[in-house]
Amino acid sequence: DAGVIQSPRHEVTEMGQEVTLRCKPISGHDYLFWYRQTMMRGLELLIYFNNNVPIDDSGMPEDRFSAKMPNASFSTLKIQPSEPRDSAVYFCASSPLVEQFFGPGTRLTVL
Amino acid sequence: KNEVEQSPQNLTAQEGEFITINCSYSVGISALHWLQQHPGGGIVSLFMLSSGKKKHGRLIATINIQEKHSSLHITASHPRDSAVYICAVDGSGNTGKLIFGQGTTLQVKP
Numbered sequence: 001d002a003g004v005i006q007s008p009r010h011e012v013t014e015m016g017q018e019v020t021l022r023c024k025p026i027s028g029h030d031y032l033f034w035y036r037q038t039m040m041r042g043l044e045l046l047i048y049f050n051n052n053v054p055i056d057d058s059g060m061p062e063d064r065f066s067a068k069m070p071n072a073s074f075s076t077l078k079i080q081p082s083e084p085r086d087s088a089v090y091f092c093a094s095s096p097l098v099e100q101f102f103g104p105g106t107r108l109t110v111l
Numbered sequence: 112k113n114e115v116e117q118s119p120q121n122l123t124a125q126e127g128e129f130i131t132i133n134c135s136y137s138v139g140i141s142a143l144h145w146l147q148q149h150p151g152g153g154i155v156s157l158f159m160l161s162s163g164k165k166k167h168g169r170l171i172a173t174i175n176i177q178e179k180h181s182s183l184h185i186t187a188s189h190p191r192d193s194a195v196y197i198c199a200v201d202g203s204g205n206t207g208k209l210i211f212g213q214g215t216t217l218q219v220k221p
Contacts (some may be wrong), residue, residue, distance in 0.1 A: 031207050043211040056208060087191065089152060095207050098142060102154040 006092050012109045018080040021106045024073055025094030033100065034077050035091040036068055043091075050076065063074035082110045117198050117212035124219050130185040131217045131219050137179065143185050144209065145172050146197040149155030154197075157183070188219045 009081040013019055024034050033048040047057040054070045060067070064083070069075040079086055089108050093100040115136045118126075124130050134143070143155040158165050158172040160181075165172050174181040185192055198212040 043212050099156050099159050
């Protein structure tokens with residue numbers, strides 16, 4: 001298996017633009033997690049899904065953030081409109097139950 | 112106060128030294144995870160434990176549930192062990208909803 005795949009790996013955009021981050025989890029994993037990592041706050045859980053259903057989105061910072069999982073092999077995290085404070089590394093992870101397998105991350109820079 | 116606290120925040124060691132990183136938490140947990148993040152940014156799960164001790168190569172992780180404390184030990188440290196080590200707890204019944212420590216940055220010098 002190729003592991004968790006994220007795209008793009010790097011994204012530079014201007015304030016106000018829409019940003020879409022993509023994740024392909026490991027096949028057979030029922031859980032999918034979106035995390036954000038910044039120097040100030042470290043790793044934070046944004047949202048997680050179980051069997052494509054959002055279970056807990058209490059970490060989503062505000063309405064500008066949305067996440068979807070239309071099927072077991074694909075999830076998106078969208079920011080609209082983006083702001084400079086959204087600059088961070090966004091990780092996707094998948095899990096069969098407990099152990100989590102992380103993707104390489106997407107480094108987002110909002111100018 | 113953070114629910115998961117790691118110490119030290121930064122650690123510099125000479126190659127071959129025995130290293131200990133500590134993690135204390137204040138919530139009830141179902142499991143504790145140790146993660147490793149290399150300078151390139153990738154995150155790898157090292158251990159998941161709910162009691163006792165686990166060993167993998169030169170790495171040993173222990174947990175004391177009563178004291179709400181875990182340690183990660185590295186024996187015979189090597190420069191390739193240089194990374195950020197992150198402790199995370201799953202307090203919600205093994206759903207994987209993790210609460211993270213701030214990480215310990217380890218540098219091992221040759």
